[in-house]
Amino acid sequence: MSTPEEWVDDYAGPVVRPYAMTRGRTQPVRGTFDRIALVTAMVTTTAPAVGLEPEHLSIIRLCQQPTSVSELAAFLDLPLGTIRVMLGDLLDRFLVQVSEPAGTRPDIDIIEAAINGLRAL
Secondary structure (H helix, E strand, C coil): CCCHHHHEECCCEECCCHHHHCCCCCCCCCCCCCCCCEEEECCCCCCCCCCCCHHHHHHHHHCCCCEEHHHHHHHHCCCHHHHHHHHHHHHHCCCEEEECCCCCCCCHHHHHHHHHHHHHC
8 A cells, every 4th residue: 555655756746636626627627717716515425426536525515605716726726727627526516505705806007007107104
């Protein structure tokens, strides 16, 4: 039996790479998942299910309270793209609910003008 220390290499990181977790997929099967979208689990159980990775179950555990997509990536120490693919899997199985941010985003020119204005103070 392997010990946890054998599954992580300080130089290489986790033995299982993100592309292996997503089976090489780079796009979610469903959804787009803005970074600030809030994800809430629709189930409380984290029992293993066919086709779900341990990371899927970790997402369900973390999302018992609304959690942003960015927070999930940070908590699980996984790339945002990997989280989005996994969320697509969970959304497709109706295991999570995603609340996308309301409204439109401010124009980048407005943000830059605000930053420049603050710097001028």
